[in-house]
Amino acid sequence: MIHQQAFGAASLGRVRRWLVVGNLMLAAILCIAAWMSLHNAREGDEDTARLTAENLATSMSGEVAAELSVIDNALATVAERYGKTRQSADRATVLAEMVDEQQTLLKHVSAVRVTDASGDVLIPKALAGRVFHFGDRSYFERARSRDATVVSEPLRSRVTGAWIIVVARRLINADGGFDGIVLTELTSEHFSQLFAGMELGRSGAISMRASDSFVLVSRHSASEPQSAKGLGLAIVSQALRDGVARDPARGWYVTPTALDQVERVTAYRQVPGYPFTVYAGLSTSEYLAAWYRQALELWLLVAVMIALVGAISALLYRGQQREYLGRMAADRLTREQELMLENDLVGMVRLRERVIQWDNRAMANLLGYASAELRGMSMRELYLDEATFDHIGRAGYGALRAGERFRTQVQMRRKDDSPLWVDLSGMLVSEDESLWMLVDVDALKRSEETAQSLALRDALTGLPNRRLFEEKLADAQQQALRSQRGVAVCYLDLDGFKPVNDTHGHDAGDAVLKEVALRLQQSLRGNDVVARLGGDEFAIVLSASDDAGSTRTVLQRCLAEIERPIRVNEHHTEHPTEPQTVRVSASIGVVLAQGTCDIGAVMRGADAAMYAAKRAGKARIHFGPTVSGEAAAALLPRAALGVDTARHVA
Numbered sequence: 001m002i003h004q005q006a007f008g009a010a011s012l013g014r015v016r017r018w019l020v021v022g023n024l025m026l027a028a029i030l031c032i033a034a035w036m037s038l039h040n041a042r043e044g045d046e047d048t049a050r051l052t053a054e055n056l057a058t059s060m061s062g063e064v065a066a067e068l069s070v071i072d073n074a075l076a077t078v079a080e081r082y083g084k085t086r087q088s089a090d091r092a093t094v095l096a097e098m099v100d101e102q103q104t105l106l107k108h109v110s111a112v113r114v115t116d117a118s119g120d121v122l123i124p125k126a127l128a129g130r131v132f133h134f135g136d137r138s139y140f141e142r143a144r145s146r147d148a149t150v151v152s153e154p155l156r157s158r159v160t161g162a163w164i165i166v167v168a169r170r171l172i173n174a175d176g177g178f179d180g181i182v183l184t185e186l187t188s189e190h191f192s193q194l195f196a197g198m199e200l201g202r203s204g205a206i207s208m209r210a211s212d213s214f215v216l217v218s219r220h221s222a223s224e225p226q227s228a229k230g231l232g233l234a235i236v237s238q239a240l241r242d243g244v245a246r247d248p249a250r251g252w253y254v255t256p257t258a259l260d261q262v263e264r265v266t267a268y269r270q271v272p273g274y275p276f277t278v279y280a281g282l283s284t285s286e287y288l289a290a291w292y293r294q295a296l297e298l299w300l301l302v303a304v305m306i307a308l309v310g311a312i313s314a315l316l317y318r319g320q321q322r323e324y325l326g327r328m329a330a331d332r333l334t335r336e337q338e339l340m341l342e343n344d345l346v347g348m349v350r351l352r353e354r355v356i357q358w359d360n361r362a363m364a365n366l367l368g369y370a371s372a373e374l375r376g377m378s379m380r381e382l383y384l385d386e387a388t389f390d391h392i393g394r395a396g397y398g399a400l401r402a403g404e405r406f407r408t409q410v411q412m413r414r415k416d417d418s419p420l421w422v423d424l425s426g427m428l429v430s431e432d433e434s435l436w437m438l439v440d441v442d443a444l445k446r447s448e449e450t451a452q453s454l455a456l457r458d459a460l461t462g463l464p465n466r467r468l469f470e471e472k473l474a475d476a477q478q479q480a481l482r483s484q485r486g487v488a489v490c491y492l493d494l495d496g497f498k499p500v501n502d503t504h505g506h507d508a509g510d511a512v513l514k515e516v517a518l519r520l521q522q523s524l525r526g527n528d529v530v531a532r533l534g535g536d537e538f539a540i541v542l543s544a545s546d547d548a549g550s551t552r553t554v555l556q557r558c559l560a561e562i563e564r565p566i567r568v569n570e571h572h573t574e575h576p577t578e579p580q581t582v583r584v585s586a587s588i589g590v591v592l593a594q595g596t597c598d599i600g601a602v603m604r605g606a607d608a609a610m611y612a613a614k615r616a617g618k619a620r621i622h623f624g625p626t627v628s629g630e631a632a633a634a635l636l637p638r639a640a641l642g643v644d645t646a647r648h649v650a
Helices: 002-083 088-105 138-145 188-196 238-246 289-321 326-341 361-367 386-401 442-456 466-482 497-504 506-523 548-563 599-615 629-639
Strands: 111-115 121-123 163-172 178-187 205-210 216-221 250-256 263-270 276-283 347-352 355-359 406-413 419-428 433-440 486-495 529-534 537-542 566-568 580-582 585-594 621-623 643-646
Touching: 002 088, 002 163, 002 178, 002 188, 002 205, 002 250, 002 263, 002 276, 002 289, 002 419, 002 433, 002 442, 002 529, 002 599, 088 111, 088 121, 088 178, 138 163, 138 178, 163 216, 178 188, 188 205, 188 216, 238 250, 238 263, 347 361, 361 419, 361 433, 386 406, 386 419, 419 442, 442 466, 466 486, 466 529, 466 537, 466 599, 486 506, 486 548, 486 599, 497 506, 497 580, 506 529, 506 537, 506 548, 506 566, 537 548, 548 585, 548 621, 585 599, 599 621
Parallel strands: 585 621
Antiparallel strands: 111 121, 111 178, 163 178, 205 216, 205 276, 250 263, 263 276, 347 355, 347 433, 406 419, 419 433, 486 537, 486 585, 529 537, 566 580, 621 643
């Protein structure tokens, strides 16, 4: 009897130890699996929010640049025409006509004004019976001293009292004398209305600041749409300053916004060619709301499972206290542990010499097999290829035999031969046996791939967006470098697109953009790249193209395809009409790049060449200076000096 009691006590001790280890191990497995799943889900949500914010900032900076570029072109036209007017008596009339014309064309500006050489406002002649003087403004002196358009810091309008920015250009008469400046005013409210059109959620915000001083030009907050808080001030967070210090042109950060203390993931993009930066922020509490609910539900499930396992273990131990026969206790413990391992969340498999000896229900369900059908099967049959099987054998078992944990994400093969992403981790049970855990992460992986595709593709046309275009341009440069060839980088902006939108509606405009994208793809070679940068602006990379003649031939073919009539449907509320046709053309700027050039400089050169084509009369091809690796840094100041080397032939 004493021997039986001692044997029973020893058996109970062994049972107690096995139960503690088993519960801790299972709890650890469940917690690790839950943590990994939540960690990956959170990273995916954060990446999605960051990419969304970056797309918002990129889109808004492009729109602001486009508006300022239109004003720049308009003021240059006024200054050029004024400089060609010989008779002083005619100049005032010419100015008045041009101001009226530009006031009508530039719908987004609040005012177009002209000053004399001292800074007194000439046109309009009088505003509420007063004459306003702008000669003491800093932009006046900057405009006087250079033959270029200048943009002011945010300031209070002396006429309306509203916060504005001023875009100005000097007027030089036919005799070479300075006669004053022509200027336009853009209100902070205009930019706020522009930003309000973006989807920001309940607490998102978009703002625009001066790039150097961080002075706030305009801001739209979804939670405070009418707020003018911070205008004209430089109230910013340290995270913003640190991000801009690292990269002034583009970046992102997560921090509470200084103006309202709402934590946001904020992406910023510098407005191309102008001294402003657009900041787009999405509230962290909103984009992580679904993740918080998921975390709560998953941890509650893990807690219930651990509690259930603990309760089962307690019942098992109390049952073992009533039993003194070690074999019966060991058999009961084995049965209870098998129940614990048969869960629906984590697939488990025990291997000997990489052959399956045992698997749980979750493992069979995960891979589409019937119960016990996997037993006796080599793990090679579950991997997609021999290389993956060999890699797990070397890296996985090497780590386990060294006393380390091994975990990786890998694709395995279902019974129907379809691939499945799993999170795989393992541990050694004995010298020749191992236990492996598999968690289904296929949905997460595919959502990451979908998010990556959305981040790199234009939603309307399916073409690469600016980010993917830059990557493909870098690849094309490397391939051209290996073949000792060059590439042609082209910016294409549609001419006559705005009237299509205005006359036929935005659905027709979208149809035109999709048709133009399709025609460009069909006109190019398989190794060429076409992307949509935003609005009606496209970009093209012609691989292994280092001479103007072959490039011109390809682009003239593209131009001819674009100018073919495009059918659109015009739908009214009550009376749909028959399909109609519209025509658009394009202005194309080209830069031939040889060697390893700075991508940003090459793209700016193509953009400048495109605007030169616009100024030269539209519907044409304009070649900027050829760029080599050594000349890339000096490209931007010389880009506007390119010459029309190819014009459209009707």
